[in-house]
Amino acid sequence: xxxxxxxxxxxxxxxxxxxxxxxxxxxxxxxxxxxxxxxxxxxxxxxxxxxxxxxxxxxxxxxxxxxxxxxxxxxxxxxxxxxxxxxxxxxxxxxxxxxxxxxxxxxxxxxxxxxxxxxxxxxxxxxxxxxxxxxxxxxxxxxxxxxxxxxxxxxxxxxxxxxxxxxxxxxxxxxxxxxxxxxxxxxxxxxxxxxxxxxxxxxxxxxxxxxxxxxxxxxxxxxxxxxxxxxxxxxxxxxxxxxxxxxxxxxxxxxxxxxxxxxxxxxxxxxxxxxxxxxxxxxxxxxx
Amino acid sequence: xxxxxxxxxxxxxxxxxxxxxxxxxxxxxxxxxxxxxxxxxxxxxxxxxxxxxxxxxxxxxxxxxxxxxxxxxxxxxxxxxxxxxxxxxxxxxxxxxxxxxxxxxxxxxxxxxxxxxxxxxxxxxxxxxxxxxxxxxxxxxxxxxxxxxxxxxxxxxxxxxxxxxxxxxxxxxxxxxxxxxxxxxxxxxxxxxxxxxxxxxxxxxxxxxxxxxxxxxxxxxxxxxxxxxxxxxxxxxxxxxxxxxxxxxxxxxxxxxxxxxxxxxx
Amino acid sequence: xxxxxxxxxxxxxxxxxxxxxxxxxxxxxxxxxxxxxxxxxxxxxxxxxxxxxxxxxxxxxxxxxxxxxxxxxxxxxxxxxxxxxxxxxxxxxxxxxxxxxxxxxxxxxxxxxxxxxxxxxxxxxxxxxxxxxxxxxxxxxxxxxxxxxxxxxxxxxxxxxxxxxxxxxxxxxxxxxxxxxxxxxxxxxxxxxxxxxxxxxxxxxxxxxxxxxxxxxxxxxxxxxxxxxxxxxxxxxxxxxxxxxxxxxxxxxxxxxxxxxxxxxxxxxxxxxxxxxxxxxxxxxxxxxxxxxxxxxx
Numbered sequence: 001x002x003x004x005x006x007x008x009x010x011x012x013x014x015x016x017x018x019x020x021x022x023x024x025x026x027x028x029x030x031x032x033x034x035x036x037x038x039x040x041x042x043x044x045x046x047x048x049x050x051x052x053x054x055x056x057x058x059x060x061x062x063x064x065x066x067x068x069x070x071x072x073x074x075x076x077x078x079x080x081x082x083x084x085x086x087x088x089x090x091x092x093x094x095x096x097x098x099x100x101x102x103x104x105x106x107x108x109x110x111x112x113x114x115x116x117x118x119x120x121x122x123x124x125x126x127x128x129x130x131x132x133x134x135x136x137x138x139x140x141x142x143x144x145x146x147x148x149x150x151x152x153x154x155x156x157x158x159x160x161x162x163x164x165x166x167x168x169x170x171x172x173x174x175x176x177x178x179x180x181x182x183x184x185x186x187x188x189x190x191x192x193x194x195x196x197x198x199x200x201x202x203x204x205x206x207x208x209x210x211x212x213x214x215x216x217x218x219x220x221x222x223x224x225x226x227x228x229x230x231x232x233x234x235x236x237x238x239x240x241x242x243x244x245x246x247x248x249x250x251x252x253x254x255x256x257x258x259x260x261x262x263x264x265x266x267x268x269x270x271x272x273x274x275x276x277x278x279x280x281x282x283x284x285x286x287x288x
Numbered sequence: 289x290x291x292x293x294x295x296x297x298x299x300x301x302x303x304x305x306x307x308x309x310x311x312x313x314x315x316x317x318x319x320x321x322x323x324x325x326x327x328x329x330x331x332x333x334x335x336x337x338x339x340x341x342x343x344x345x346x347x348x349x350x351x352x353x354x355x356x357x358x359x360x361x362x363x364x365x366x367x368x369x370x371x372x373x374x375x376x377x378x379x380x381x382x383x384x385x386x387x388x389x390x391x392x393x394x395x396x397x398x399x400x401x402x403x404x405x406x407x408x409x410x411x412x413x414x415x416x417x418x419x420x421x422x423x424x425x426x427x428x429x430x431x432x433x434x435x436x437x438x439x440x441x442x443x444x445x446x447x448x449x450x451x452x453x454x455x456x457x458x459x460x461x462x463x464x465x466x467x468x469x470x471x472x473x474x475x476x477x478x479x480x481x482x483x484x485x486x487x488x489x490x491x492x493x494x495x496x497x498x499x500x501x502x503x504x505x506x507x508x509x510x511x512x513x514x515x516x517x518x519x520x521x522x523x524x525x526x527x528x529x530x531x532x533x534x535x536x537x538x539x540x541x542x543x544x545x546x547x548x549x550x551x552x553x554x
Numbered sequence: 555x556x557x558x559x560x561x562x563x564x565x566x567x568x569x570x571x572x573x574x575x576x577x578x579x580x581x582x583x584x585x586x587x588x589x590x591x592x593x594x595x596x597x598x599x600x601x602x603x604x605x606x607x608x609x610x611x612x613x614x615x616x617x618x619x620x621x622x623x624x625x626x627x628x629x630x631x632x633x634x635x636x637x638x639x640x641x642x643x644x645x646x647x648x649x650x651x652x653x654x655x656x657x658x659x660x661x662x663x664x665x666x667x668x669x670x671x672x673x674x675x676x677x678x679x680x681x682x683x684x685x686x687x688x689x690x691x692x693x694x695x696x697x698x699x700x701x702x703x704x705x706x707x708x709x710x711x712x713x714x715x716x717x718x719x720x721x722x723x724x725x726x727x728x729x730x731x732x733x734x735x736x737x738x739x740x741x742x743x744x745x746x747x748x749x750x751x752x753x754x755x756x757x758x759x760x761x762x763x764x765x766x767x768x769x770x771x772x773x774x775x776x777x778x779x780x781x782x783x784x785x786x787x788x789x790x791x792x793x794x795x796x797x798x799x800x801x802x803x804x805x806x807x808x809x810x811x812x813x814x815x816x817x818x819x820x821x822x823x824x825x826x827x828x829x830x831x832x833x834x835x836x837x838x839x840x841x842x843x844x845x846x847x848x849x850x851x852x
Contacts, residue, residue, distance in 0.1 A: 015414070015745060016382070019742045019743060023744065026649055027650065029642075029650060030650040030651065033643055033644065034663070034666055037673075040681050040685055044681060084574075085577060088570065088571045088575070089574045089575050089577055091574075097575060105579060106578050108841055109581070109582045110578045112838065114837075115765065115769070116772070116830060116833060117774065118772065119805050119826070120772070120805075120826045120833075123588075123589065123592075123805065123823060123826040124585045124588050127588040127589075131814065151577075152578070155578070180568075181567055209672070209677070210675075211675070211775045212802070212806055216809050216810055239674055239676045239775075242680055243775060243779070246679070254684075257680070261677055261680050265674070265677055269669070269672065272669070385740060392738040394735060394738070396731065398729070398731045398735045400736070401754050410739065414749070460735070463735075464739065467739055
């Protein structure tokens with residue numbers, strides 16, 4: 001091109017160079033958010049993977065089995081408590097609640113529940129379930145505390161799933177003379193189920209990794225009775241075990257620590273993976 | 289489909305200085321061809337109106353002139369668009385500079401969520417360092433040119449979102465004028481603004497015409513016939529007829545143009 | 555048909571659903587009430603003024619010294635440090651995902667960030683303790699591989715997914731037409747992001763930062779494991795390189811060994827109450843900011 005004034009003026013290099021620099025910085029930021037964590041998790045899995053043995057996983061005396069069983073039981077009981085409450089609350093908010101100050105207040109409460117520090121849940125669990133209700137430090141007290149922590153997650157996910165159900169399905173049901181509850185039970189809930197279950201499993205993934213809420217409500221180390229036989233028995237739990245091994249224990253090999261950390265992250269990731277697969281499966285079966 | 293613009297006497301070349309010239313301009317959105325073979329010459333410092341039924345790609349054509357179609361993924365342009373004789377689709381073109389020269393006012397006014405002052409100062413701040421007093425001057429000049437100054441001069445620091453629809457429309461114009469474009473592309477809203485607002489904007493167009501080349505896409509026949517010097521009729525992605533406004537509205541050569549301007553369809 | 559019985563049943567079910575709906579409010583109030591109940595007796599031993607300004611935390615001494623200042627400042631140090639790292643990085647990452655990243659990358663980055671959010675905090679603590687801490691201590695030539703800045707760093711990466719994903723939502727919610735108008739005025743893409751998109755998404759981003767702050771200040775296991783837990787008042791910039799003790803870590807470390815209904819026990823509940831109030835304020839303000847922004851962008 002000959003005359004290159006105006007349209008291709010050299011001083012336009014200013015904003016262009018700025019843009020190039022800024023975009024480079026954005027790329028770098030994205031890399032910095034992910035790569036360091038990916039790297040240290042990679043180190044953990046490599047070291048942990050080398051150290052994991054069947055012996056370590058399955059031994060009830062100095063292996064991880066009691067912790068794994070404890071965490072799985074704890075999370076299952078948590079789900080049993082949190083699911084009905086959370087789903088019912090979501091149904092209320094989405095299907096029943098009139099718009100107004102009450103709903104506004106409920107939503108604010110949910111946001112705040114989600115933001116309460118996990119150790120404060122621990123204190124609450126200690127004061128209410130362990131002491132006042134007299135459960136003692138046990139499976140049930142821990143599950144109640146974790147259920148409370150998971151509740152806002154379950155409500156939010158369920159509400160989102162209910163929102164996905166097309167309005168025309170409800171309208172069609174009402175048009176056939178169904179009551180609101182009949183519509184909810186026969187039309188809305190079945191159609192929202194994949195989303196609800198996925199949300200529930202994801203919340204349990206979060207609960208499985210929590211340590212602070214069970215510190216004073218459920219978890220022990222090296223119990224003489226490693227597996228609980230009732231909900232009022234104390235339990236061992238994987239995150240608490242990892243904390244203990246990393247900070248307080250003596251005479252534990254580095255290998256065992258890395259292996260424990262890998263098992264915990266592996267468990268949490270597996271739970272999340274199950275959620276994703278469930279969603280895909282149930283979605284595939286749905287036609288609307 | 290036969291009728292190519294170039295050899296047809298339906299496409300008249302305006303007299304006098306030329307600002308924009310397209311030849312064989314075509315636009316594809318993926319497989320869909322939105323514009324075919326548009327060859328037209330747009331006169332400098334005149335108002336050119338583009339008319340046609342909804343969905344006839346007038347707006348797409350307008351967006352070719354400042355390369356806003358670049359932002360739509362899958363959009364592809366063929367042919368040439370010359371601005372002062374230089375191809376704007378040449379790879380050396382700085383699109384930002386092009387868009388500064390060829391300003392565009394959109395259908396719906398979109399004030400940025402900032403003060404009135406900052407909205408107008410936005411462009412000048414982008415394109416170079418200005419002193420405070422220079423900026424003040426540009427803002428006042430642009431708002432005056434957009435016939436908005438008297439209404440907002442005491443509330444420049446208030447949010448632009450508080451303006452009325454008509455005021456927001458004029459703010460959008462002031463915002464464009466502040467970057468001192470050479471060409472002004474205006475995409476008229478389909479739904480009528482309130483009549484007073486429309487009238488003020490029309491007056492504004494005529495005033496601005498002495499300095500800018502203006503291309504408007506409009507659905508208002510009356511407005512097109514009144515304010516423009518040249519008019520083009522688009523139908524289904526093709527430029528059917530183009531020439532002096534009186535000719536297009538009073539003595540069109542093509543039957544389809546005739547039907548449209550007489551209100552038989554569209 | 556037995557419609558009467560059905561009607562009664564439905565009425566009961568609907569009341570139950572309604573009760574569940576209001577449950578969230580009940581729980582928030584219950585948490586507050588129980589914290590208050592077990593925190594208030596601490597004022598038999600001390601005053602608000604002494605709690606807030608006391609420079610020594612020696613709860614098992616006789617008489618107990620219950621100064622929260624070192625713990626408050628410890629939390630403040632770790633949290634501010636975490637925000638200094640996570641806010642610029644997180645918002646930049648959000649802008650990258652929403653505005654700059656090629657499509658395939660966007661679709662990889664979002665799930666990757668979500669996976670990051672699922673890593674338990676005890677694991678971050680573990681990795682800080684065994685891997686990052688020793689490595690940084692060697693790099694910076696520190697005597698103790700447990701320090702406030704390490705807590706900030708680990709917390710920053712934990713708060714990041716929340717900041718990234720909420721900011722990204724806010725940025726994406728900025729209307730496309732604003733971007734087009736800016737580009738049509740001859741702005742480059744970066745100028746558009748910097749001068750229009752980020753300011754327009756401002757309130758959502760501020761909310762994300764507030765929620766990230768709430769998360770950071772309430773985070774327990776990570777700071778407990780990596781900040782060294784020395785209840786000393788941090789001073790100046792070097793304070794970031796020395797051990798500190800946060801409010802959350804104090805509760806977690808000491809509640810297990812505290813006798814019921816002792817001044818120490820009540821003091822720990824008082825810390826819990828303070829944490830609850832701080833996070834409640836952060837979350838409520840964030841919620842209000844988000845709602846207000848929802849009104850103005852429309």
